[in-house]
Amino acid sequence: MDAALKALAEPRRREILRLVWMRELPATDIADHFADVTRSAISQHLAVLKTAGLVTERRDGTRRLYRADRNEMKKLRKFLDEYWTSGLERLRDVAEAAQRDKEKR
C-alpha cells in the first residue's frame, strides 16, 4: 500500500495510469505521449507502477502491453477510507491520549 501511494505521488505516473486505465497500450505509445521525457524514463516509471501492483504487463512479441490494475486501485481507495478510522487502532490512540492527559494533571 505504501508503494502504491508513493507511486501515485508522481504526476507522470498518474498520467500513465490514466492512459492505460481503459485499454492496453504498448510502452512505445505510452512514451510517445510524453514529449519532454525519454523512453527510458517512462520505462522506469512503468517498473515502479508494476512493482506497486498498479499496472500489469503482458508480452506480445517484442512489445510489452500495459494495463491498469483497477482492482488494486480499488484496494487503495478502501485503504484510504478505512485507515484513519480503523476501529481498534483509533481506540488505542484515544486511550493513550487520555492516559497522557491524566498523567499531566
Place this chain on the structure above:
Amino acid sequence: MDAALKALAEPRRREILRLVWMRELPATDIADHFADVTRSAISQHLAVLKTAGLVTERRDGTRRLYRADRNEMKKLRKFLDEYWTSGLERLRDVAEAAQRDKEKR
C-alpha cells in the same frame, strides 16, 4: 491535489494525520508520539500537511493545535475516483489512440 498526494506518500505524515483525525492535538503531543524523531522534524511534517491543506492550525497561547481537515480528504478521495475516468479527457485520449491506430495501418 498534487501537494496532498505527495504529503500522504510519507508514512509519518499519514500517522500524524491519523492522530489528529478525531481530535485537536498540540504539536508537542504529536511529537511525543514519535520516539525516533526530533520535534523539529515533526514540525516540518506539520508544515507540509498544512500547506497541502490536510490539517488546520489553531493557536492557543503558546500552543498550536492541529486537526485534520476531513473535507480536504474527502476532496482527495473524489479526485482519485474521478481522475482516471474524467469524461472529456478520456474521450480525447481514446480519439487520439484511434487516430494513431489508423495511421499505422
Place this chain on the structure above:
DNA sequence: GACGATATTTAGTTGACGCTTACGTAAGTA
C-alpha cells in the same frame, strides 16, 4: 547468425526530501 525493432537495465548526475542541530520568537509566569 546477423539485423532491426521494442524495451529494459545500468552507470552517473542532479535536485528534492527528511533529518538533526542550532537559533529565533511569542506567550505565559515568577
Place this chain on the structure above:
DNA sequence: TACTTACGTAAGCGTCAACTAAATATCGTC
C-alpha cells in the same frame, strides 16, 4: 525584567528519486 514553555525556521548533511545516455536483452525476420 528574567525565565520557561511551546513552537517554528535556517543551515547543513546524507540519502533517495527522476532523469539522460549508453549498453544490454529479447523477439521476429531475412
